[in-house]
Amino acid sequence: MSLRGVSKSFTLGDNTIHALRDVELAVVRGEIAAVTGPSGSGKSTLLNLCGLLDTADHGELLFGGEPLPAADDVRRTALRRQTIGFVFQSFNLVPVMNAYDNVEFPLYLLGIDAAERQRRVHDALRRVGLEGKEKHRPDQLSGGQRQRVAIARAIVKRPQLVIADEPTANLDAVTAAQIVSLMRELAHEHGTTFLVATHDDRMMRHCDRALRLNDGILMEGERRVH
Numbered sequence: 387m388s389l390r391g392v393s394k395s396f397t398l399g400d401n402t403i404h405a406l407r408d409v410e411l412a413v414v415r416g417e418i419a420a421v422t423g424p425s426g427s428g429k430s431t432l433l434n435l436c437g438l439l440d441t442a443d444h445g446e447l448l449f450g451g452e453p454l455p456a457a458d459d460v461r462r463t464a465l466r467r468q469t470i471g472f473v474f475q476s477f478n479l480v481p482v483m484n485a486y487d488n489v490e491f492p493l494y495l496l497g498i499d500a501a502e503r504q505r506r507v508h509d510a511l512r513r514v515g516l517e518g519k520e521k522h523r524p525d526q527l528s529g530g531q532r533q534r535v536a537i538a539r540a541i542v543k544r545p546q547l548v549i550a551d552e553p554t555a556n557l558d559a560v561t562a563a564q565i566v567s568l569m570r571e572l573a574h575e576h577g578t579t580f581l582v583a584t585h586d587d588r589m590m591r592h593c594d595r596a597l598r599l600n601d602g603i604l605m606e607g608e609r610r611v612h
C-alpha cells in the first residue's frame with residue numbers, strides 16, 4: 387500500500403483541523419511499521435485511511451500498486467473485507483461468542499464454506515497458541531488470551547495488511563512481548579504487513595521502523611534489520 391500526497395481535514399464549527407498533511411508513505415510486504423506521535427497528531431486518521439475505513443480529501447491511495455479512487459465504495463469495502471485485518475486495544479471481541487465463533491465470524495462474511503472455515507479457524511487458533519480454548523468466551527480468558535483471539539480473528543482471512551491500534555496497551559510486559567513476537571512471526575512467515583499505532587516502547591523496539599506523526603506531518607524513520 388502507498389499513500390501519495392494524502393491530506394485529510396475535519397471541520398468543527400468554524401475550525402478546520404488538518405489531521406494529515408501531504409503524507410507520503412509506502413508500506414512494504416512483511417514489515418511491521420509503528421505509527422507514533424502525540425495525542426491528536428493524526429495516528430488514528432492515518433490508520434483509518436490505510437484500513438480503507440475512511441477516504442482522503444486530497445492525494446492518492448494505491449493498493450497492490452493500483453490507485454483506489456475515493457469514490458469507489460464498493461471496491462473499498464470488498465478489499466477491506468478480504469485483505470485487511472483489524473486488532474484493537476480493547477480487543478473488540480463479541481462477548482457472547484466463544485473464541486472459536488469470534489474467529490470464525492469474518493469467514494462467514496466472506497462466504498467461505500463450512501469445512502474450509504473449520505480448517506482455518508483451528509489453524510489460526512493453533513497459530514496464536516490457543517488450542518483447547520475454543521469454547522471459552524472472552525470473559526473466561528485473560529487479557530493476553532483475548533488479544534490472541536483478536537489476532538487470530540484478524541489473520542484468519544489471511545490478510546495482506548493488519549491494522550493494529552495500541553494492541554499492547556492493556557497488557558502486562560510479558561504478555562505484550564509475546565504478542566509482539568507473535569506479530570513478528572506472522573510477518574515473517576506469511577508476509578503479512580502490520581501497521582501499528584503505539585506509544586509502547588516494548589512494541590516499538592520490535593518494529594522494523596517508526597513512522598512519526600506530528601501535527602499531521604509524517605516523518606519516516608530508518609528501516610531496521612532484525
Ligand SMILES: Nc1ncnc2c1ncn2[C@@H]1O[C@H](COP(=O)(O)OP(=O)(O)OP(=O)(O)O)[C@@H](O)[C@H]1O
Binds near residue numbers: 404424432
Ligand atoms: N471525526 C472527526 N471530527 C473532527 N475532528 C477530528 C475527527 N477525527 C479526528 N479529528 C481531529 O483530527 C486530529 C487527529 O486526530 P487522530 O484521532 O487521528 O489523532 P491520534 O494521533 O490518533 O490521537 P490519540 O493518540 O489521542 O488517539 C485531532 O485534532 C482530532 O481532534
